[in-house]
Amino acid sequence: xxxxRGSGAPEDVYAMAAHYAAGETARAPERVFRTGLAAGRLALxxxxxxxxxxxxxxxxxxxxxxxxxxxxxxxEALAQAYLRTGRLDAAKRELRLAMxxxxxxxxxxxxxxxxxxxxxxxxxxxxAIDTCREGLALIGRPMPRNRLVLLVSTLxxxxxxxxxxxxxxxxxxxxxxxxxxxxxVRLHAALNLVAAYTCGIGVMNPDGxxxxxxxxxxxxxxxxxxxxxxxxxxxxxxxxxxxxWGRAERVFARAAAIATSxxxxxxx
Numbered sequence: 001x002x003x004x005r006g007s008g009a010p011e012d013v014y015a016m017a018a019h020y021a022a023g024e025t026a027r028a029p030e031r032v033f034r035t036g037l038a039a040g041r042l043a044l045x046x047x048x049x050x051x052x053x054x055x056x057x058x059x060x061x062x063x064x065x066x067x068x069x070x071x072x073x074x075x076e077a078l079a080q081a082y083l084r085t086g087r088l089d090a091a092k093r094e095l096r097l098a099m100x101x102x103x104x105x106x107x108x109x110x111x112x113x114x115x116x117x118x119x120x121x122x123x124x125x126x127x128a129i130d131t132c133r134e135g136l137a138l139i140g141r142p143m144p145r146n147r148l149v150l151l152v153s154t155l156x157x158x159x160x161x162x163x164x165x166x167x168x169x170x171x172x173x174x175x176x177x178x179x180x181x182x183x184x185v186r187l188h189a190a191l192n193l194v195a196a197y198t199c200g201i202g203v204m205n206p207d208g209x210x211x212x213x214x215x216x217x218x219x220x221x222x223x224x225x226x227x228x229x230x231x232x233x234x235x236x237x238x239x240x241x242x243x244x245w246g247r248a249e250r251v252f253a254r255a256a257a258i259a260t261s262x263x264x265x266x267x268x
Contacts, residue, residue, distance in 0.1 A: 003031070010046075014039050014055075021058035029066025033059045041077055044084075047267070052081040072102035076111060083118050091118045106180060109135040109187045116194050125202040132195035132211075141188050143195075143211070154213050161216035170221050182222070189218035189227035196234060212238070224262050229255045 002016040017039035020032045036059025043052035056078045063070050075098035082091035095115040102108050112135035119128035133143050144150040163169045172182055192215035199208030212234045219231035236251035259268040 003035075010042060013042050014051075017055050017059075021055070021062075025058070025062050026065060029062040029068060032062035033066070033068055033070075035059075036062065037074055037077065040081060044077060044080055049081055049084040052077075053085055053087075056081055069101075072098040072107060072111065075101075076114065079114060079118070083114065083121070086121075088118050088122045092122075105138045106183055106187065109138040109191070110183075112138070113187060113190055113194060116191070116198070120194070120198045120201065123201075125198060125205070128198045129195050129202070129205065129207070132191045132198070135187065135191045139184050139187050139191075141191075143207070143214075150210055154210050157214045157217045161220050164217065164220040170217075171223055172221050174223070185218045185221050186225070186227060189215050189222060189231065192218075193227060193230050193234070209238075224258050226265075226268055229259050229263075229268055232258070 002012055002019065005012065013035075017035040020028065020035045023032075025032045036055045040052045040056035040059065043049070043055060056074075059074070060070065060078060062068070063074075075094045079091045079094035079098065082088070082094065092115060095111055095118065098111050099108060099115075102111060112131050116128045116131040116135070119125075119131060136143055144153055160170065164171055172185060192211045196208050196211035196215060199205040199211060202208075212231075215227070215231045215234065219225070219227045222228055232251055232255035236248045236255065239245075239248035239251060260266045
């Protein structure tokens with residue numbers, strides 16, 4: 001009856017997945033899989049991560065029993081659920097399976113981004129940084145190995161970030177920018193940010209400031225976004241490390257205002 005109604009209301013999405021998972025799953029494995037995936041994604045969006053695992057695991061079991069091949073999107077959702085509930089090894093396993101079936105470079109870079117976060121959580125610091133480097137290379141933004149080239153290109157990136165921030169030059173249009181272009185810019189920022197924070201955990205890695213500086217340009221191009229807020233937090237940390245407390249506080253306050261007032265995301 002819920003399936004026939006197809007309201008799409010959250011309570012119906014959850015109820016339908018729960019009913020299918022609790023029923024005779026071998027009779028309709030495709031529906032068990034699809035409804036579990038829909039409920040799992042909704043639970044992730046609502047930060048109900050334990051519920052997401054509870055919906056996605058029966059979906060995975062139904063897929064295996066019904067000879068259904070989950071795509072990389074399903075694997076990524078399950079990996080996110082595992083990652084956010086602290087099951088890091090399971091998250092890494094699902095992400096590697098997703099990589100095996102995903103040929104598209106942007107999607108592979110997105111999977112590598114999540115894999116690097118899982119590796120960082122497991123204190124695999126060098127592996128996490130290397131994974132970010134691999135993702136940056138996939139989207140055509142490799143981190144130079146030559147130190148002179150790295151320095152010059154990072155300074156150029158800082159100049160571009162300043163131009164975008166003060167003049168609006170290079171900013172992406174909120175509606176006219178093609179989705180693949182926006183995703184490439186987002187990944188450019190996010191991979192650099194994750195690498196920068198991972199270097200900070202590693203303490204002795206000297207590339208952290210370079211990654212953080214190189215995140216500013218793509219993050220500013222995005223405008224108000226998770227990546228822009230995180231880049232501003234990194235900038236505030238930089239000023240705090242120089243004991244420029246007033247400047248640091250102003251940057252942190254601006255980042256908080258964007259996250260809460262402009263984006264409606266106090267968790268960020």
